[in-house]
Amino acid sequence: MTEPTTTTPLSALEHIKADSHFLRGTIAAGLADPTTGSISEADTKLLKFHGSYQQDNRDVRDERRRQKLEPDYGFMVRIRLPGGVLTPAQWLGLDELAAAYASNGLRITTRQTFQFHGVRKENLRAMIRGINDTGLSTLAACGDDVRNVICSVNPRLSSAHAEVHAWALKIMNHVKPRTTAYRELWLEDGPVGDGATDDEPLLGKSYLPRKFKFGIAIPPYNDIDVFAQDFGLIAILENDSRLVGFNLAPGGSMGATAGDPKTYPSLADLIGFVTPDHLLETCWHAVAVQRDFGDRGNRKHARLKYTIDDRGLQWFHDELQSRLSFPIEAPRPYHFEHNGDRYGWTEGDDGRWHLTLQIPSGRIRDVDGHPRQTGMRAIARVHKGEIRMTCDQNLILADVAAEDRAAIDALVKQYGLDDYKHASGLRLHALSCVALPTCGLAMAESERYLPHILDKLEALLDKHGLRDEPIHFRISGCPNSCSRSYMGEIGLVGRAIGKYDLRIGADHIGERLNALYKENVGEEAILAALDELFGRFAAERESDEHFGDFVVRAGVVDPPKRRPTIRY
Numbered sequence: 134m135t136e137p138t139t140t141t142p143l144s145a146l147e148h149i150k151a152d153s154h155f156l157r158g159t160i161a162a163g164l165a166d167p168t169t170g171s172i173s174e175a176d177t178k179l180l181k182f183h184g185s186y187q188q189d190n191r192d193v194r195d196e197r198r199r200q201k202l203e204p205d206y207g208f209m210v211r212i213r214l215p216g217g218v219l220t221p222a223q224w225l226g227l228d229e230l231a232a233a234y235a236s237n238g239l240r241i242t243t244r245q246t247f248q249f250h251g252v253r254k255e256n257l258r259a260m261i262r263g264i265n266d267t268g269l270s271t272l273a274a275c276g277d278d279v280r281n282v283i284c285s286v287n288p289r290l291s292s293a294h295a296e297v298h299a300w301a302l303k304i305m306n307h308v309k310p311r312t313t314a315y316r317e318l319w320l321e322d323g324p325v326g327d328g329a330t331d332d333e334p335l336l337g338k339s340y341l342p343r344k345f346k347f348g349i350a351i352p353p354y355n356d357i358d359v360f361a362q363d364f365g366l367i368a369i370l371e372n373d374s375r376l377v378g379f380n381l382a383p384g385g386s387m388g389a390t391a392g393d394p395k396t397y398p399s400l401a402d403l404i405g406f407v408t409p410d411h412l413l414e415t416c417w418h419a420v421a422v423q424r425d426f427g428d429r430g431n432r433k434h435a436r437l438k439y440t441i442d443d444r445g446l447q448w449f450h451d452e453l454q455s456r457l458s459f460p461i462e463a464p465r466p467y468h469f470e471h472n473g474d475r476y477g478w479t480e481g482d483d484g485r486w487h488l489t490l491q492i493p494s495g496r497i498r499d500v501d502g503h504p505r506q507t508g509m510r511a512i513a514r515v516h517k518g519e520i521r522m523t524c525d526q527n528l529i530l531a532d533v534a535a536e537d538r539a540a541i542d543a544l545v546k547q548y549g550l551d552d553y554k555h556a557s558g559l560r561l562h563a564l565s566c567v568a569l570p571t572c573g574l575a576m577a578e579s580e581r582y583l584p585h586i587l588d589k590l591e592a593l594l595d596k597h598g599l600r601d602e603p604i605h606f607r608i609s610g611c612p613n614s615c616s617r618s619y620m621g622e623i624g625l626v627g628r629a630i631g632k633y634d635l636r637i638g639a640d641h642i643g644e645r646l647n648a649l650y651k652e653n654v655g656e657e658a659i660l661a662a663l664d665e666l667f668g669r670f671a672a673e674r675e676s677d678e679h680f681g682d683f684v685v686r687a688g689v690v691d692p693p694k695r696r697p698t699i700r701y
């Protein structure tokens with residue numbers, strides 16, 4: 134492999150990774166230290182590659198400081214779950230682990246997987262080992278590596294959907310880390326080695342400059358927001374059924390840094406098409422280009438989008454092409470119709486049924502009137518198909534026989550999992566990140582604020598006769614935008630406690646970012662601005678026009694420009 138080409142001084146984390154003996158560091162010693170609930174700063178960086186973040190409860194941080202206590206440490210643990218598919222037995226296994234070791238149940242993330250919060254250091258090993266006992270892993274769920282590969286969510290809708298899901302698994306297995314540190318640290322009882330025989334043929338001993346995300350969409354559904362990925366893949370189907378290949382779309386990512394105009398959200402752009410037999414080679418070398426050219430001096434500038442914008446989309450195409458044994462073809466035509474989930478029952482080509490349930494903020498726990506965790510446990514005990522996670526933090530009870538639908542419906546109703554039947558269009562399409570109290574980067578509330586702001590927005594929608602309008606609303610607690618808040622028709626991006634940037638104007642198919650409308654404003658200003666815009670939308674919209682399209686057509690905001698297209 135080519136060694137990193139960064140000429141500026143390497144960031145501190147590059148040294149930590151390179152000296153870590155393939156992600157071992159001193160994690161084992163840190164876990165064994167009973168005098169603290171934390172591990173060393175350097176090890177927290179390495180732990181991410183193993184699927185866990187050290188966090189602390191920010192609600193009690195000041196009080197504990199006053200009492201001269203160390204922060205209330207807990208660990209977030211995230212699963213790697215390509216395509217978001219679980220068996221009911223795996224669900225029950227994760228549910229047991231959540232009850233034993235985590236706080237607040239399970240949480241479905243915006244990358245089709247689960248994370249648990251509040252795991253104590255002394256339980257971390259049991260938690261990760263337990264996840265592996267269910268047949269799943271946490272390796273590369275976080276860190277500077279290839280993250281969970283996502284794909285359009287319902288593989289059983291057609292044979293092509295199943296094929297694409299299989300490709301998501303193959304990509305993940307092809308590019309995942311090879312270090313034996315994971316097995317030694319979490320799964321074995323013996324001593325942790327020194328990595329002398331380890332090799333990372335793709336990632337190298339310094340791994341990647343930052344995270345790298347693949348996602349596969351199957352038109353007409355862009356339910357994964359394919360253009361938000363570092364490397365998006367658009368499945369091309371012949372006659373709506375036969376998979377003939379994938380369009381390649383590199384350069385997307387949501388994250389930005391507050392107050393740093395050199396950082397920004399970006400959508401991916403098309404550079405070509407490859408047939409399925411060339412997909413793994415393409416993905417390997419796409420990662421390798423970023424490994425070799427990504428910025429290892431400045432982590433805020435280390436995502437693939439910056440490599441592309443510094444050197445050009447054409448440069449990326451040509452560099453990737455130079456490493457491949459076949460020609461990249463011109464992109465094939467495709468058409469997206471929407472980028473949200475479709476709720477309720479849908480029937481697949483094979484006559485099997487699939488039920489999409491709304492899970493507010495992806496949180497599976499028991500709350501008043503909605504014992505969702507107990508309900509899902511009851512469903513998993515009788516469900517014979519699979520359970521699938523969506524990128525909008527919802528879940529699908531997939532592969533249900535027609536004769537089993539009534540029993541599932543009864544349980545869904547009994548346990549208050551039927552919110553989707555009564556929710557407003559905005560609530561059905563609302564996403565939030567975790568933010569406070571656990572996320573160390575949060576500048577404002579997100580998940581905990583969502584129910585409150587939704588109630589107020591619904592009152593405005595009712596006032597203007599827009600209750601059923603499927604407006605995509607996304608809120609994040611900071612500009613990292615884990616909830617893809619830059620792709621909401623309405624997006625709130627946290628700037629400080631109680632203050633958000635109000636952004637509007639993304640489209641309904643995931644092909645346009647929103648734009649800043651009001652900067653760093655509180656709830657009163659947000660509601661006043663949206664009250665006026667909802668009123669104009671209700672009065673001036675064209676037939677079937679979505680809110681995001683309206684505010685752009687009406688000139689309320691100018692959407693950000695995409696990169697120039699390249700020659701093929």
Ligand code: SF4
Nearest residue numbers: 566572610611614615
């Ligand atoms: Fe934390 Fe920011 Fe991500 Fe929200 S968007 S989970 S606040 S990093």
